[in-house]
Amino acid sequence: MTANRPTGNRTALDQIHMQIQWNRLLSVVEEQAQTLVRTAFSTSAREAGDISAGVFDTQGRMLAQAVTGTPGHVNAMAASVGFFLETFPIATMAEGDVFITNDPWKGTGHLNDFTVVTPTFLDGRPVGLFACTSHVVDVGGRGFGPDGRQVYEEGINVPIMRLASRGTVDEGLMGVIRVNVRNPVEVEGDIYSLMACNEVGGRRLVDMMREFGLADLDELGRHIIESSRAGMLEEIRKLPKGTWKNAMRIDGFEKELDLVGTLTVTDDGIDVDFAGTSGPSSFGINVPLTYTQAYASFGVRCVIGGAVPNNAGSLGAVRVTAPEGTILNALHPAAVAGRHVIGQMLPDVVLGCLNQVIPDRVPAEGTSCLWNPVLLGGPGIADGDYGKSRPFAMNTFHAGGTGARPGKDGLNATAFPSGVRNTPVEVNETIAPLIFWKKEYRTDSGGPGAHRGGLGQVMEISHADGAPFAMNCMFDRVIHPPRGRNGGHDGTAGKLQLASGPLFKGKGRQTIPAGDRIIISMPGGGGLGDPAARDRAQLAVDVRDGFVSPEQAKAVYGWDAAAGAGDD
Known part of the structure; x- marks a missing residue:
């Protein structure tokens, strides 16, 4: 096929070829993620799969993500690559360069998550970027917990910087990390695993591009992003238009908190705003905006456009905002180690809005x-x-x-x-x-x-x-x-x-x-x-298996397990 045929001139065969390439790209990022899981030192990555992996174009737009991984990591990582490119433009990158950060406001929300970005080159030209994230067991400070009052107490903070230059790892940086953590072998091992998974992704991407005769990812990237955005908007346009609101009271730390979400559906997408949400905590449960956006958008995607692949196109149809200074848009130097405690509640807040729109699907x-x-x-x-x-x-x-x-x-x-x-x-x-x-x-x-x-x-x-x-x-x-x-x-x-x-x-x-x-x-x-x-037969199974006690079955469900009949 012609590598750079204009979008309007695509033939049916071109479309088939690009779908094959898209599917191949998905297999590339899945192998990337599995490499991280197989080589990781910490149980969070190796056993729990608390990771993310994806491929991006040279503009920093996510083209594909691995199925293996968490929404908080994946969707926040999708935003973080743009921050890397602001610091290190693609034209300044060389083969063998690797970049790293655990900055909560430019990564995935707290210091325990390291994000690594690696450019991929084909015949000396940059053609894409691979990014991955993993939760490491320790970053020093007070240890992984919510007791800190500022991010400075929560561990070592690595700004966006080079981890390797032209294939040579920065041993000075690795040394600083080693002496600041309680589990140096595991943490260093996980960082090398992050580098390895991006390297594998880059190799497989180059193999794929050579096989299909691609000089760049420009046309394929446009096809992926445009198709995904169109697919997401098609699903959104099936919904009633309007605005719905939901609130959830949760425990908080020093006091209880209110999470308030307003969801608006238009033909141009879905907007979620968290105005009215409680202010920040004095402790480490505050949420940087990238993490709020990651989980709120995931709440939408759980029931709207779930069959549409997750990338810059489909993510762009869901826009999430939160006022500065609320607990969902906490500003530096707020303590954020436990940001997941609050952030992972957001899909329920969003689903509470959607329940008013599509109650049979939530x-x-x-x-x-x-x-x-x-x-x-x-x-x-x-x-x-x-x-x-x-x-x-x-x-x-x-x-x-x-x-x-x-x-x-x-x-x-x-x-x-x-x-x-x-x-x-x-x-x-x-x-x-x-x-x-x-x-x-x-x-x-x-x-x-x-x-x-x-x-x-x-x-x-x-x-x-x-x-x-x-x-x-x-x-x-x-x-x-x-x-x-x-x-x-x-x-x-x-x-x-x-x-x-x-x-x-x-x-x-x-x-x-x-x-x-x-x-x-x-x-x-x-x-x-x-x-x-x-269903009474299912309730009998619940009682048999110990999921529901005979007492609850009778008092709440009106079913007497001993008699095997209801009090209807």
Whole structure:
């Protein structure tokens, strides 16, 4: 085919060729992402898949993203490449150059996420950029937690800079990172994994371009972006036009917070604005705008244009704003380590707006924010004598239940909207001196409804040597549970409690005393529809499997498990 045929002169065969190339590009970025997962050192990337990967044109527009990855990383990374190009224009880049940052306002929202960008060259000319992001286990400072008052306390901040020049890694930068983190081997290993995955993506892109005789990605990029934007707008134009508003009250840190969203549908796209949302927190749960935009736009994409590929074209049809100085557009130097606790609530806020437009297509609220206990041990970390036990810092990924879905129950112990996987306890126990005594579904935690909310889970953890240890808590839905929709009941709120009895707060570093255990009970998702309409055969299965107790079945659903009949 002709590599640069004008758009208006494309033949049917050209269209087929470009669709094949587009599909090939998707396979390139998926191999890029899988390289990162396979080579990563930290469990967050290797086990949980807390990463992103994508390919961009030389203008910084995302052409394709890997399926493997999280919306917060992917959609924020889509914006971050533009910041890299502002600092290092494409004309200044050379083969073998690699660039890096973990700047929360130019990356994915907090210091634990490193974004790496690598240019790809064909016959000496830059033809594209590969970018990837991964959450690393530690960046120094207070450790991954919400207790900081400014970003300066939260760890090392690497501005957009060169990580490698013409193939030579900046050992000075790597040395500075190593001496500022608690897990230098894992963090350095993850940075090399980020470089490796972009390199693999670049090789595969060059192979593809040579195979198809492409001198650049200009025409293919235009086709991808134009087709995706048109596809997204086609789906949006099927919706009623107007403005809808939704508010959600959540736990916050020092006080409860209101997230207020206004969604407007026009023929030109969807606008989401968060005016009316609470102001910033004094602690590390503030959200940079890029992360707000990432998850709010994902909330739209969950039910509108889900079949349209995610790239600059489809993302451009959804515009997200938040006033400066609100918790969803926190300005430097606000503390932002726990930005995911608030940011991952935004799809539920957006879906609450869309429920007023298309109530038959929207799920109930779920746990939404991850319930990731950050566990630490060592001298000075926790109150009490730590003795000779091995110091450690571990971030383990876990989740409560999702909201019930139209026509289906919610998912049990499943991370939505982030999509990361639970970390196996066997892996956790190999990298830290901890014992996980329990990990099981939490009975009755899913909100009752015609379709039941997904169940949360219960974990019980102690120090293997009986020493004290600390937990950085970044949990929500402890005060305000996930709400049901359209007649469905709320899910059960989360709970943190020592085996000896005292309750923990949902946020902040707290100590598990020597010899004690922490019991983490995660929220369940909200129900959808009237519980009286739930299928009795499915309810019998719920009771049999322990998802619903006989008591709840009778009191809420009006079904006597012992008698096997309803009190209708």
